[in-house]
């Protein structure tokens with residue numbers, strides 16, 4: 001129920017209709033019996049600055065950020081955490097004494113399902129497919145885990161060079177190597193963690209995989225295969241890896257856990273992760 005005291009949270013993006021965040025956040029808020037509402041705000045890029053000033057004026061408590069505002073928001077914030085600076089993108093903003101503060105909870109979201117696996121991460125070779133926005137959170141996550149090697153595979157040499165340089169100038173001292181797709185076959189047999197951060201295989205193109213049949217044959221049996229995509233579930237990539245004996249992790253848990261980390265910041269209390277997960281699974285028709 002909306003009352004005279006209801007506090008406002010939300011998500012900004014453009015478009016925003018596809019966002020699953022309102023579903024999981026409002027489910028958690030209802031479960032906790034709190035007087036908050038979490039709303040979607042479609043904000044065109046040209047309206048970002050006045051929209052954020054307006055949020056300040058009407059007392060919005062905090063908000064999530066999705067495409068295309070994750071980088072553009074940076075100059076509008078009074079402070080940004082080190083992890084968000086390193087990733088170069090903010091997905092969570094809250095009110096602090098100085099003004100708006102921002103962080104990136106995608107890294108925490110990515111790490112959550114991995115942390116439940118018993119592994120000596122200092123021995124793990126991570127191979128990351130794709131060098132876009134999500135790949136940056138995955139690189140920071142693998143760095144935080146202390147992975148022995150981090151390899152990023154992309155299809156555009158110029159973008160890969162830029163990606164590499166951006167990490168050299170980041171507050172995290174990340175040691176990574178970049179490769180074009182033609183090197184993937186050499187990397188796969190030695191990989192312990194293989195993460196797909198490309199959109200290849202996402203519904204409605206569910207019959208696609210980022211790996212060729214020859215590359216699938218090179219997957220080691222002790223692999224952790226992680227796909228950031230959450231529809232379909234499982235993706236063809238995860239099915240192929242499972243067929244080779246790999247542990248498969250899908251992108252839904254990352255989505256839930258990055259949301260839970262944001263809600264914890266806004267509410268300053270523990271949040272019901274199982275309620276958030278179930279609300280999404282029900283919405284997606286999985287339960």
Ligand code: NAP
Nearest residue numbers: 130131132133134135155156197198199228229251254255
């Ligand atoms: P992005 O910034 O557009 O990056 C996509 C990357 O994939 C780029 O490096 C792109 O290469 C590469 N790519 C695209 N099509 C490809 C193809 N056909 N073959 C090889 N590489 C290809 O997108 P993003 O924001 O990182 O998101 C990537 C995926 O992660 C999406 O499926 C998204 O839904 C998912 N995601 C999930 C979560 C979660 O919580 N589970 C969070 C964030 C993102 P170029 O740069 O050469 O174009």
